[in-house]
Amino acid sequence: MKEEFDEFHERVIRAYRELAENEPRRVILIDGRISPDTIENQIWNTFAQRFPDLRKHQTPKTKLQTP
Numbered sequence: 001m002k003e004e005f006d007e008f009h010e011r012v013i014r015a016y017r018e019l020a021e022n023e024p025r026r027v028i029l030i031d032g033r034i035s036p037d038t039i040e041n042q043i044w045n046t047f048a049q050r051f052p053d054l055r056k057h058q059t060p061k062t063k064l065q066t067p
Contacts, residue, residue, distance in 0.1 A: 025050075 020027040030042050048054050 016027070017029065020029045028046055030039055032039070044054075
């Protein structure tokens with residue numbers, strides 16, 4: 001059972017990586033092993049680059065980078 005789960009999980013990972021490679025404007029990969037704060041900042045920075053109006057919603061906790 002665990003082997004089947006591992007195989008399924010690997011297929012899902014490969015599919016998301018392929019999707020991100022084929023559609024980089026729509027899908028990004030974020031390493032879930034890094035700190036939650038770093039993940040949050042990566043998400044916000046990606047949104048800010050794609051939707052510049054989000055900068056006005058920046059909070060003290062979220063430091064949006066300029067593209």
